[in-house]
Structures are given as C-alpha cells and as structure tokens.
Amino acid sequence: MHNVVIIGAGPAGLSASLAAAAAGAPVLLIDSNPRLGGQYWRMSADDFQDQHNQHFDLDTGLLLINAVKARKEIEVWSGAQIWSATNKDGKNTLRIIYQGKERIVNTENLILCTGAYDRTLPFPGWDIPGVMTPGGVQSLLKGHGVLAGRRVVVAGSGPFLLPVAAGVIKAGGSVVALLEASKSRRWLTSFFVLLENISKIKEAFYYIKTISEAKVRARFGQAVIAAHAASNGELESVDIAKIDRNFRIKKVQNIKCDVAAIGWGFTADTSLAGSLGCNQLVAKDDGVVVWVDGEQQTSIPGVFAAGEITGIGGSDLSMAEGVIAGISAAKFVGCNVEVLKAHRKRRAKRQRFANALIRAYPIKPGWKSWLKDETIICRCEEVCLSDLKHSINELGATDSRTAKLLTRCGMGLCQGRICGRFVVDLVANELNLSPTDTDRISAVNRPIITPIPLGVLALGE
Amino acid sequence: MKNPDAIVIGAGVVGACCALALTNAGLKVLIIDRGPVASGTTGAGEGNILVSDKEPSAELTLAIRSRDLWFEIDTDIGGGFELEAKGGVVVSRSAKGISDLKRLSALQKVNGVEVIELDGAGLRKIEPHLSESVDYGVLYPGDAQCQPMLAAAQIIRAVKKRGGSFIQGENVVKINANAGSITGVTTDKNQYASPIIINATGTWAGEIAKLAGSYLPIMPRRGFILVTSPAPKIVHHKVYDADYVANVASSDADLQSAAVVEGTASGTILIGASRERVGFKGDMDISILRQLARQAISLFPVLADIQLLRAYRGFRPYAPDHLPVIGPDKNIAGLWHAAGHEGAGIGLAPATGDLIAAQITGRTPFMDPSAFSPVRFKGGEYVAV
Ligand SMILES: Cc1cc2nc3c(=O)[nH]c(=O)nc-3n(C[C@H](O)[C@H](O)[C@H](O)COP(=O)(O)OP(=O)(O)OC[C@H]3O[C@@H](n4cnc5c(N)ncnc54)[C@H](O)[C@@H]3O)c2cc1C
Ligand SMILES: Cc1cc2nc3c(=O)[nH]c(=O)nc-3n(C[C@H](O)[C@H](O)[C@H](O)COP(=O)(O)OP(=O)(O)OC[C@H]3O[C@@H](n4cnc5c(N)ncnc54)[C@H](O)[C@@H]3O)c2cc1C
Numbered sequence: 001m002h003n004v005v006i007i008g009a010g011p012a013g014l015s016a017s018l019a020a021a022a023a024g025a026p027v028l029l030i031d032s033n034p035r036l037g038g039q040y041w042r043m044s045a046d047d048f049q050d051q052h053n054q055h056f057d058l059d060t061g062l063l064l065i066n067a068v069k070a071r072k073e074i075e076v077w078s079g080a081q082i083w084s085a086t087n088k089d090g091k092n093t094l095r096i097i098y099q100g101k102e103r104i105v106n107t108e109n110l111i112l113c114t115g116a117y118d119r120t121l122p123f124p125g126w127d128i129p130g131v132m133t134p135g136g137v138q139s140l141l142k143g144h145g146v147l148a149g150r151r152v153v154v155a156g157s158g159p160f161l162l163p164v165a166a167g168v169i170k171a172g173g174s175v176v177a178l179l180e181a182s183k184s185r186r187w188l189t190s191f192f193v194l195l196e197n198i199s200k201i202k203e204a205f206y207y208i209k210t211i212s213e214a215k216v217r218a219r220f221g222q223a224v225i226a227a228h229a230a231s232n233g234e235l236e237s238v239d240i241a242k243i244d245r246n247f248r249i250k251k252v253q254n255i256k257c258d259v260a261a262i263g264w265g266f267t268a269d270t271s272l273a274g275s276l277g278c279n280q281l282v283a284k285d286d287g288v289v290v291w292v293d294g295e296q297q298t299s300i301p302g303v304f305a306a307g308e309i310t311g312i313g314g315s316d317l318s319m320a321e322g323v324i325a326g327i328s329a330a331k332f333v334g335c336n337v338e339v340l341k342a343h344r345k346r347r348a349k350r351q352r353f354a355n356a357l358i359r360a361y362p363i364k365p366g367w368k369s370w371l372k373d374e375t376i377i378c379r380c381e382e383v384c385l386s387d388l389k390h391s392i393n394e395l396g397a398t399d400s401r402t403a404k405l406l407t408r409c410g411m412g413l414c415q416g417r418i419c420g421r422f423v424v425d426l427v428a429n430e431l432n433l434s435p436t437d438t439d440r441i442s443a444v445n446r447p448i449i450t451p452i453p454l455g456v457l458a459l460g461e
Numbered sequence: 462m463k464n465p466d467a468i469v470i471g472a473g474v475v476g477a478c479c480a481l482a483l484t485n486a487g488l489k490v491l492i493i494d495r496g497p498v499a500s501g502t503t504g505a506g507e508g509n510i511l512v513s514d515k516e517p518s519a520e521l522t523l524a525i526r527s528r529d530l531w532f533e534i535d536t537d538i539g540g541g542f543e544l545e546a547k548g549g550v551v552v553s554r555s556a557k558g559i560s561d562l563k564r565l566s567a568l569q570k571v572n573g574v575e576v577i578e579l580d581g582a583g584l585r586k587i588e589p590h591l592s593e594s595v596d597y598g599v600l601y602p603g604d605a606q607c608q609p610m611l612a613a614a615q616i617i618r619a620v621k622k623r624g625g626s627f628i629q630g631e632n633v634v635k636i637n638a639n640a641g642s643i644t645g646v647t648t649d650k651n652q653y654a655s656p657i658i659i660n661a662t663g664t665w666a667g668e669i670a671k672l673a674g675s676y677l678p679i680m681p682r683r684g685f686i687l688v689t690s691p692a693p694k695i696v697h698h699k700v701y702d703a704d705y706v707a708n709v710a711s712s713d714a715d716l717q718s719a720a721v722v723e724g725t726a727s728g729t730i731l732i733g734a735s736r737e738r739v740g741f742k743g744d745m746d747i748s749i750l751r752q753l754a755r756q757a758i759s760l761f762p763v764l765a766d767i768q769l770l771r772a773y774r775g776f777r778p779y780a781p782d783h784l785p786v787i788g789p790d791k792n793i794a795g796l797w798h799a800a801g802h803e804g805a806g807i808g809l810a811p812a813t814g815d816l817i818a819a820q821i822t823g824r825t826p827f828m829d830p831s832a833f834s835p836v837r838f839k840g841g842e843y844v845a846v
Pocket of ligand 1: 008010011012013030031037038040041082113115116118135136139160266269306307308309314449
C-alpha cells in the first residue's frame with residue numbers, strides 16, 4: 001500500500017496521522033519543528049519540567065503526540081523543512097531539507113496541515129525591537145521558557161490575546177495593558193454557537209481567571225497606534241488610542257513598556273499548497289486559504305488539506321478537519337474506511353464557532369489612518385509608505401505586483417510573509433480600488449517555500 | 462490624447478526608450494500597454510548593460526552607443542533607476558576558453574571597448590572571493606547595470622511630463638491601415654488614430670506584426686534567475702564564465718546556462734541566467750536552479766552557504782539570427798518594429814529608441830541600421846514555438 005504523506009504536526013496533522021494510520025495506511029509525517037505539536041502544543045526541549053502552566057489543554061496534545069510516537073505505521077521526520085513542492089502529471093514531488101541534506105519524496109497522496117502565523121498590521125514604530133507578535137512572545141515562552149520582557153502590552157484583536165496575556169502573567173511578567181480593538185458586545189450575538197462550543201468558553205475563562213487574578217482588566221475598543229524607542233533603540237513606550245468602530249483614532253494616551261505583543265488574528269500558510277497548484281480562495285477575513293471539499297480534498301485529487309490553512313478556526317476545528325482528512329486520504333489509497341456522520345457534525349459545530357469568531361473580531365479599514373508617510377511598510381527592505389505612494393502616483397503602478405517591483409516591498413528576507421497581505425490593501429487604498437482576489441492570492445504565493453543554502457541546492461539532482 | 466504623432470505599443474524598457482527619443486525629437490507620443498508598466502519581460506529579467514558579451518559586429522556598435530546613452534538619459538530625466546557603472550569580469554578556465562577570450566577581447570579593444578587582462582592575483586585583488594581555480598580573466602570597466610522596471614517607469618514618467626501619455630490596461634487587438642499605410646490601432650476598449658505605430662511588444666511582437674498583416678519571427682527563450690538572501694559584500698562586479706558568451710549566440714534548443722553572478726546594493730546576489738527554447742512554459746524547473754547554483758559556486762565557493770531566497774523567470778524575445786529587429790516594416794508604411802532584443806534588451810534599449818527616432822524624423826542615424834532591418838526575414842507564416 002502507498003504511503004500517505006502528511007506535512008505539519010500540529011493539531012490537524014497529528015489527528016490526520018492517527019486517523020490514516022488507524023485506517024491501515026502507513027504514514028510519513030514531516031514537520032519543520034524539532035518537536036511534535038505545531039503552534040498550539042509547542043513545547044520546550046526539557047521533557048522533565050512540567051509545562052502545563054503555559055497550556056490550557058496540554059493533555060490532549062500529549063495524548064496525540066504520544067499516540068503518534070507509539071504507532072509503528074507512522075514514520076516521523078521532525079526538523080524537516082520542505083523548501084519546494086511541485087505537482088506534475090498527478091505526481092507530487094516534495095524537496096525537503098532534513099538532517100542537513102536534501103531528500104526527495106514523490107507521492108500521490110498528501111495531506112497539507114501547514115497551519116498559520118500571526119497576522120500583522122503596520123503602525124509608526126512597529127519596527128522597533130521590542131514590538132513583537134503575540135505568537136512570537138508565546139513561542140519564546142512555550143518553546144524556550146523565556147519571557148520577552150517584564151512590562152508587556154498585549155494588543156490587537158482576537159481571542160488569541162488571552163492565552164498570551166495569561167502566559168506572560170504565569171511566567172512572572174506584568175501585563176500593563178490588554179487591549180482588544182473590537183467591542184466586547186459582539187460576542188452575545190452568537191450566543192448559541194457559544195453554548196454548543198462550551199469547551200471553548202471554558203478555555204477562555206481559564207485564561208480570564210489568570211488575567212483577572214493579576215488585576216489586569218481588558219479594555220475594548222482600544223489599540224496600540226504607535227511605538228517609541230529609547231535612546232538605545234529599544235522599545236520605551238507605546239501610544240494607545242480609543243478607536244471608533246472603523247478603527248479611527250479618538251483619544252491617545254502614552255504608556256511605558258518593554259514589550260508590545262500585537263496581533264490581528266492569523267494568516268494561513270498556504271505557500272506549500274500554492275506551489276503544488278491547489279486552488280485558493282479569499283476568506284471572510286480577507287485572508288487567503290486553501291479550497292477543500294467536504295472530504296477535505298483540495299482541487300488536486302489525492303491532495304488533502306486540514307487545519308488553519310483551510311480557514312482560521314482554532315485547534316478544535318483543526319483536529320476535526322484532520323480526522324476527516326486522514327480518513328479520506330486512507331480511503332483514497334484503498335483502505336476500507338468512511339468518514340462518519342459524527343465526524344462531519346463535529347466539524348460543522350466547530351466551523352460555526354470559527355465563523356462567529358471572524359464576525360466578532362473584524363479588522364476595519366481605519367487602521368490605515370494610523371500610518372504616517374515615513375512609516376516603514378516593509379521591514380526587510382525598509383520601504384516606507386511614501387515610497388509605496390510614489391510608485392503609484394509618480395511611477396504609475398496600478399497593482400500591488402508592480403508597486404512591489406518598483407519599491408522592493410516584500411522582496412526581502414521574509415518574502416512578504418509579513419507585509420504581503422496588508423500591502424495589497426494599502427496599494428488598493430491609494431488607487432481608490434478594492435483589492436481583487438487575484439491580488440490577494442498572488443501576494444501570498446512564492447515558488448521557493450523557504451530559503452535553502454545554494455550548496456544544498458547544488459548537490460541535489 | 463487626441464491624434465498623437467506616434468503610438469508606441471508596449472511599456473517595457475524598449476517602448477519607453479522609443480517614446481522618450483521620439484518625445485525629445487518633438488513628437489506627441491501615446492504609449493499603450495495591456496498591463497502596467499514593465500509587466501512583460503522587462504519586469505522579469507536582470508539589468509545588465511553589457512558591452513563585454515558581444516563580438517565585434519553591428520550589435521556591438523549598438524551596445525557601445527547604448528551604454529553611453531543610458532548615462533545621458535540618466536542626466537536628462539534626473540535618474541532614479543539605480544544606474545551604476547559597475548564593471549564586468551569575464552573569466553575562463555579552459556585552454557580553449559582562454560584563447561577564445563583573449564581573441565575576443567583583443568578584437569573588442571580594437572572596436573573601442575576598454576579591456577584589462579588580469580591574472581589570478583589581479584583577479585583576486587578585485588574579487589577576493591573568486592575561486593582559486595580561476596587564473597585568467599578580463600575586466601570590462603564599461604559594463605554597467607540599472608534597475609530595469611524603475612528605468613521603464615522613470616522614462617515613461619518623463620515622457621508624460623513632456624506632453625506624452627500612457628494608457629495601461631488596454632490590449633491592442635487590431636492595427637488599422639488604409640491603402641498600405643497605418644491609420645491607428647484598436648484596443649479592447651478604444652480606438653486611437655495615428656500615422657505612426659512603433660511595435661515594442663517584445664516577445665509578443667510577432668502577434669502585432671500579424672495583426673498588421675505582416676510577419677516577424679520573434680519567439681520566447683525562457684530564463685531563470687536566482688536571488689539570494691542579503692549577504693555581506695562577496696561579489697563586486699558582474700562576474701561570468703566565458704562559456705556564457707558562447708551560449709548567447711547559440712541556437713541550440715536545449716538548456717544552456719552560464720551563471721552571471723553579481724551583488725546588488727541591497728546585499729542580495731543575483732545569479733542568472735539560463736537560456737532555453739521551450740515556448741511560454743511557466744513551471745518551475747528545479748534542475749535549472751540547481752545548475753545555476755552549481756555554476757555560481759564554482760566561481761565563488763563561499764556562495765555554498767548563502768541562502769536561495771527566490772527564483773523567477775522571464776521570456777526573452779528572440780529572432781532566428783539573435784539580432785534585434787529595429788526599423789520600418791517592409792509591407793505597411795508607418796509601422797515600425799523595435800523588438801526581439803533577446804537577453805540584451807535592457808542594454809540595447811536607448812540606442813534602439815535613438816535609431817527609431819532618427820529614421821522617423823529623417824535625422825542621420827549614428828550607425829547604419831540595415832543589419833537590424835525587418836526586411837531580413839523573408840515572408841512565411843509566423844509560427845509560435
Ligand atoms: C504562534 C502561534 C501560537 C498559537 N497559539 C494558540 C493558542 O495558544 N491557542 C489557540 O487556540 N490557538 C493558537 N494558535 C492558533 C493555532 O494555529 C491553531 O489553534 C492550531 O495550532 C492550528 O493547528 P494546525 O495543525 O492547523 O497548524 P499548526 O499548529 O500551525 O502546525 C503547522 C505545522 O506545519 C509545519 N510546517 C509548515 N510549513 C512547513 C513546511 N514547508 N515544511 C515542514 N513543515 C511545515 C509547521 O512547522 C507546524 O509545526 C496559535 C497560532 C500561532 C501561529
Ligand atoms: C531571465 C532574464 C534575464 C535577462 N537579463 C538581462 C540583462 O541582464 N540585460 C539585458 O539587457 N537584458 C536582459 N534580459 C532581456 C530583457 O529583459 C529583454 O530583452 C527586454 O526586457 C525586452 O524589453 P521589451 O520592452 O522589448 O519587452 P517587454 O518588456 O516584454 O515589453 C513588451 C510589452 O508589450 C506589451 N504588449 C504585448 N502585446 C501587447 C498588446 N497586444 N497590446 C498591448 N500591449 C502589449 C506587454 O504587456 C509588455 O509590457 C533578460 C531576460 C530574461 C528573461
């Protein structure tokens with residue numbers, strides 16, 4: 001029987017691996033992190049130290065991780081980075097850097113579970129050392145047991161701010177402000193969805209308990225709109241503002257801090273799926289995601305996808321999708337299994353919750369009014385807003401691709417992973433247009449998924 | 462714009478240079494492109510302005526003049542396109558290659574190209590990271606570079622400031638003529654009248670010729686370029702293997718490549734470029750990337766540890782004899798071609814514009830343009846590869 005190759009060992013990939021293996025399909029699980037667990041169950045190297053205090057539900061994670069390790073039908077390559085993937089005549093070729101060498105895997109059956117990363121918005125001073133993403137702060141805590149700074153401002157939008165604030169407090173830091181840009185009342189409009197996803201409410205209350213015990217009060221309708229550096233170049237303070245429903249600034253106040261963790265939800269990491277040629281679409285939050293059918297199959301037969309790359313929805317939805325993808329892929333290679341009604345129901349319930357979240361935390365266009373002409377837009381290539389405007393108003397760029405080529409915006413080390421998504425909005429705004437789906441999709445696709453040393457490239461066949 | 466004196470189809474670097482030369486000669490010019498500025502091959506190549514890679518020929522004469530014109534344009538429009546006289550270094554490691562390179566550079570010197578022969582020690586003085594295996598090379602101080610997309614955009618901006626206009630997002634679908642003379646063009650959105658049309662559509666120039674009922678055998682030749690992550694200064698000039706010169710003139714359909722390695726202002730290193738005749742085939746061919754990486758490392762071993770960040774490809778416009786097509790169409794009066802510059806369109810664009818403007822306005826051109834005349838292609842059907 002053929003192998004099912006699964007990429008990504010987060011909640012989706014672990015669930016998919018177990019489901020496929022249980023159905024009788026041998027699995028090769030590939031993940032770039034040194035340890036299994038993905039973003040949600042990221043752990044530090046020290047296995048003996050209890051890491052539960054940085055996690056709400058590490059038990060589920062450990063259960064899945066240990067089950068994957070125990071199954072002999074699952075071969076695991078951890079610390080293996082796929083740098084290129086192509087699809088030709090129904091065959092998928094994965095090129096992987098693993099243990100310092102390049103490996104090539106050819107397969108017809110793939111499950112993509114490559115997850116998501118923090119969504120960022122620019123503002124004056126966001127390039128100052130000390131301004132981070134919540135994911136960055138959490139990865140340091142979970143992955144290395146390191147607290148990024150003592151006085152932390154946590155801001156942006158979305159439920160992910162809560163675990164990050166709670167994590168900082170548990171690690172002995174102080175959260176000097178916790179700011180949610182949206183208004184709290186939106187939650188009530190999706191009451192029934194909340195009820196049927198009671199475990200998620202428990203999770204939220206778990207974080208809120210830690211936060212309120214530390215006497216931190218979340219403030220709604222507020223955001224960090226500027227950051228200021230001390231003479232040593234490091235972050236000294238941030239400007240926080242009351243903002244209106246469209247994110248326009250009403251009233252500003254300055255507060256001192258060492259670290260500002262600012263995030264606006266997540267961006268799906270679709271670059272691998274995009275290189276293979278899987279169809280992508282623009283979701284309600286304007287993020288690009290991979291299209292899948294009810295069996296979690298992408299537009300390429302035999303290639304499945306699950307988790308955040310099919311739409312941002314949290315770890316529970318990722319697991320529900322992972323199970324279905326695992327079963328579908330096993331069925332595709334000839335195992336005698338079916339996706340059960342219960343599986344679909346579980347996914348549907350969690351999907352409703354994810355939809356409610358996206359409705360509850362809309363990112364409004366007023367954030368663009370926080371920027372100044374000299375605000376850096378692309379940190380890698382140090383392109384400012386005025387450069388972008390110049391490329392449009394003087395040099396005649398009429399789309400984000402041309403603006404990018406004329407300014408080098410998004411052409412640096414991160415290859416637009418950080419700025420690509422919002423540059424599309426900024427360019428369209430300057431042109432008085434709304435971005436097209438094609439603009440958004442081409443901004444997140446790149447043929448080289450992750451950098452590879454030329455020496456390794458040269459040695460391959 | 463009402464009744465332009467001339468319409469330039471194509472807002473690549475060649476169209477831009479033609480438009481500027483005509484504008485400076487006093488004509489009212491309209492540029493039309495189906496996409497934004499530099500959305501064709503100009504936005505998918507490198508910006509080498511080379512005199513080093515050409516045999517003494519009409520093309521070398523064009524290249525030498527064009528190189529100087531780039532600096533004149535820089536002054537004329539106020540720069541803004543990263544023009545730099547960087548210098549090229551051509552090396553060879555085989556006995557045959559070295560003797561060919563010696564012969565070529567001697568001939569180039571007679572034709573007015575500055576050449577400086579260097580031994581291993583001399584080479585490593587100007588390129589400290591160059592492989593120990595190299596002990597002969599020629600420095601060409603005249604080789605230069607620019608950022609081609611910015612060049613096209615800045616030139617078109619100057620044309621607009623001087624009374625010309627640029628319409629983008631309109632596809633030319635018809636060339637209008639009356640009694641064998643051009644009357645204008647029809648796009649998918651509008652119609653424009655003019656007695657003169659310059660076909661500067663690069664790789665697609667054959668299709669425009671066909672729309673006009675004429676014939677031009679321009680075909681695509683694919684090329685890939687590697688871009689590395691920013692690194693400390695490793696490469697100071699454009700450095701390439703003499704094999705590259707042999708490739709440029711080749712008509713073999715198979716893949717050929719000889720890495721041209723150069724460092725950029727932003728610290729990234731560009732490695733280009735392969736040459737293949739595979740039609741408009743867009744998929745990523747990893748074996749080509751590997752070959753370019755191998756060749757670059759063989760010139761600069763330290764590159765082995767530098768990361769490849771991205772790769773992109775473009776389609777060079779080429780004619781069967783690998784010479785650009787510059788001049789009046791043989792069938793229709795008022796139709797001019799400026800296309801088919803293959804891997805040298807950035808370098809050759811200003812002199813191309815100058816030749817076109819001189820012939821249209823009746824000024825004596827700086828050289829005899831007959832080698833580039835479209836008349837050299839005899840009839841036949843245009844066949845896309
Ligand atoms: C930094 C961060 C922290 C988060 N913390 C929380 C939290 O505390 N609570 C919460 O509810 N949600 C959190 N989330 C949301 C989280 O994404 C989901 O809840 C869940 O982890 C998604 O599961 P997944 O399996 O889809 O992807 P992930 O867990 O993101 O796993 C994807 C895996 O794929 C691997 N991968 C990707 N591309 C490649 C490649 N080319 N080659 C090899 N491997 C690759 C990655 O290394 C990663 O391990 C967090 C997200 C991020 C980005
Ligand atoms: C990988 C690679 C590396 C290269 N490196 C170099 C180098 O270092 N130095 C150098 O000198 N050259 C180099 N070249 C070659 C150079 O890029 C080209 O010769 C040059 O860009 C051609 O310019 P152009 O203006 O003729 O064509 P293009 O830039 O392709 O412009 C043609 C324009 O015509 C438009 N068009 C086409 N059909 C229509 C229509 N029907 N209606 C309206 N508009 C239309 C297109 O949209 C396009 O914008 C390289 C090329 C490649 C692929």
